[in-house]
Amino acid sequence: MTVKIQIVDVSKRFGPIVAVNRVSLEVLEGEILTIIGPSGCGKSTLLKMIAGVLRPDSGDIRIDGRSVVDVPMEQRRIAFVFQNILLFPHMTVGENVRYSPVVRGVEKSRAEQLVATIRDFLRLRVREYAYPRELSMGMQQKVALARALAAECPIMLLDEPLSALDAIVRARLRYELRRIIKDLQLTAIYVTHDQAEAMTVADRIAVMRKGQIIQVGTPEELYNRPMHPFVARFLGGEANFIEGVVREVVEDRLLVEAPPFSELQVVNPGLEVKPGSKVILAIKPEDLILGRGVVEGEVSLTSYLGDSARIEIEVNGFRFVYRGPTEMYTQLSEGDKIRIDVVRERVMVMKYPEEGLLEAISIE
Ligand SMILES: Nc1ncnc2c1ncn2[C@@H]1O[C@H](COP(=O)(O)OP(=O)(O)O)[C@@H](O)[C@H]1O
Ligand SMILES: [Mg+2]
Structure with a gap:
């Protein structure tokens, strides 16, 4: 070319x-x-x-x-x-x-x-x-x-x-x-x-x-x-960001402690990290799983978007955005308790930015 x-x-x-x-x-x-x-x-x-x-x-x-x-x-x-x-x-x-x-x-x-x-x-x-x-x-x-x-x-x-x-x-x-x-x-x-x-x-x-x-x-x-x-x-829709610390590096996988999740095994995209390194995890709304897992939260907002449902879930101070089939909108109500998990293979892992997470994702 x-x-x-x-x-x-x-x-x-x-x-x-x-x-x-x-x-x-x-x-x-x-x-x-x-x-x-x-x-x-x-x-x-x-x-x-x-x-x-x-x-x-x-x-x-x-x-x-x-x-x-x-x-x-x-x-x-x-x-x-x-x-x-x-x-x-x-x-x-x-x-x-x-x-x-x-x-x-x-x-x-x-x-x-x-x-x-x-x-x-x-x-x-x-x-x-x-x-x-x-x-x-x-x-x-x-x-x-x-x-x-x-x-x-x-x-x-x-x-x-x-x-x-x-x-x-x-x-x-x-x-x-x-x-x-x-x-x-x-x-x-x-x-x-x-x-x-x-x-x-x-x-x-x-x-x-x-x-x-x-x-x-x-x-x-x-x-x-x-x-x-x-x-x-900017391009990930409404990605959910959490900070994490690497606990173990096993071949191309990282074991990350990323509250509210105690242990997530995720794919390392090639970062040079070692146990103790801080990382950022981004989870797309479509990669959140509702109704299973060990982490429990509360539904705080439900929206019907025609082709999908958008649900917000609060988990001890974290706010997650979920997107999925419209049935979820019918099944869930604000105030419901719900378990959440993530599709591990699809969690995006990034180097921890020098300026900190909030500054790094700021649009200003
Ligand atoms: N002619 C100019 N004189 C002084 N500052 C300018 C001028 N043009 C652009 N800037 C400044 O340069 C920066 C980049 O502007 P610009 O290229 O227009 O950004 P964008 O197109 O991404 O909105 C901004 O801070 C803007 O205020
Ligand atoms: Mg412009």
Whole structure:
């Protein structure tokens, strides 16, 4: 696989703020990489440096193996789609989409063919002569996307392109976005702070926090094998975190004492730990077992979610979140006593973070 975009040890400060802190990242040709992280972690700053809107303080950015740090924005052949829809308000839909082909002097019949293809891809059933203000937000963002695609750039950067839209439109458009980027064989970096969106759109996801990339992997890798509690917090649904101490190391297994569980035998993902080492365990809501085990708790909240039930259980000061079949919602009531256990093979084990658990999973 060819590397299309290469970010090498890039940093950017704004006065005292380190917005991007020594980030290195590669995006393969034809790949969609999503960058997910909380607000203010440096996502937009990183994209702007790739696009050429901002210049890195240090490090290098390469496209097709060549440094572009000194290449002006217009010559980088990168299309950019922003959260705030950028359309020319005084131009019709047709004029907006044709803008780039016209400016680039693309021959008329080829330009028309290009525009028709993009409209088909986007299923853009919208009147050619309508003005942006006459369209819904979802439709406007589709037109903005069509306009960006008409620039025929091999690289597309999308900065929270759906966050101005309401939930239903958003949920639908993310599938279409992935489909069109794949169909046109573009290389894309897609920034979002929404877990479901990041997982839906991505080939690989990079999790960003405080200016740094903390893990890169496929959605499946990050969901099941997080290397940092923050990754499990951000991509693990509503993972339950507990602190533990390793009691024994037996081949690829660890025996961990992790209150309220006195002994859990879990799979070691390759951590260098020894008896006495502190670790973090993360348990997904779907990996909690209700109704058996030695640990007893009390049901404190029950919710019916249509396709599943969500139950909260309090166990001496710990609050666990369970997700499972809707029958559990019917069977359990708030105040019921219940035993809980965990699917041991699926417990995720991570190194204890220097800053402590609470700080490590904090979204701020
Ligand atoms: N032009 C700027 N001037 C000063 N500070 C900035 C500027 N742009 C971004 N920042 C700061 O840099 C940090 C990262 O911002 P940003 O890249 O926009 O984050 P994100 O897109 O992840 O929300 C934030 O603390 C933000 O306030
Ligand atoms: Mg941003």
